[in-house]
Amino acid sequence: MNPVGDGAVKRGGEHSAGRAFLERRNALWSRLRALTPVGDAVPGEDFKAALTELSILTGWDRARILAGLGLPLRQP
Numbered sequence: 001m002n003p004v005g006d007g008a009v010k011r012g013g014e015h016s017a018g019r020a021f022l023e024r025r026n027a028l029w030s031r032l033r034a035l036t037p038v039g040d041a042v043p044g045e046d047f048k049a050a051l052t053e054l055s056i057l058t059g060w061d062r063a064r065i066l067a068g069l070g071l072p073l074r075q076p
Contacts, residue, residue, distance in 0.1 A: 032050050
């Protein structure tokens with residue numbers, strides 16, 4: 001039995017892959033926060049690209065990511 005809990009020990013590539021995922025996810029969240037439109041401004045292409053990449057990376061839909069940023073879901 002693992003004294004620090006199941007799954008706490010990572011081997012080789014598992015650890016670095018998990019770390020790379022977290023670093024990329026966090027970088028995308030940071031980028032989205034920096035690119036978040038103010039007021040009624042329309043999101044730019046960089047915002048849309050980062051939103052799409054984060055959605056693909058995490059499996060979250062657009063509405064969930066926008067909610068995480070505190071933004072309303074805008075209808076096209």
